[in-house]
Amino acid sequence: MKIKSGRKMDIKFSSKLENIYLNEGTYNLLIGAIVLYGLLINLITCAFFGDYVAKTPVKVLLIGYLIIAIIGIAVLTFCKSIILKFIGYNMLIIPCGATLSTTLNDYVGKSDIVLETLIITTIITVCMVVLSSIFPKFFLGIGRMLFVALLGIIIAYIVCFFADLNSGIVTWISAIVFSL
Secondary structure, eight states, X not given: OEEXXXXXXXXXXXXXXXXXXXXXXXXXXXXXXXXHHHHHHHHHHHHHHHHHHHTSOHHHHHHXXXXXHHHHHHHHHHOOOHHHHHHHHHXXXXXXXXXXXXXXXXXXXXXXXXXXXXXXXHHHHHHHHHHHHHOHHHHHHHHHHHHHHHHHHHHHHHHHHHTTOOOHHHHHHHHHHHHO
């Protein structure tokens, strides 16, 4: 499969679909659908398996998450089959939802905040998917700027950590930069 801009992807569906080309807008729509799928799976994991996962000791949960995530990344990176890549992706998002569910379990009295966050995240994601499908060249152009902003925010967090400073303002700046 190739993207219209000339970049070649290693995803092969079947011999019949091997020479299908995606334009950048369709490609962005497909990526957005995968991200929304991940959000939905995380919601389901948090909503229905939170109590079960909360009984697991935190250290066991985090070590298990790390191991499964590394295996999932390896499957995504080295396997050619689209089915195996899908399994690898699920090996990343399902443990993420399980880890979130234990963290969110502490906020039982504040479930409105968690729900609002999920709704806002979904709205921002849907808006960005639609806009990136309509204006793909614009979003290709801001990628470099967002990468530089990410590096700056990481450096700011590291400085705040070692200088024992409150990183609240860095959190707000990063939320604003990466949601606009």
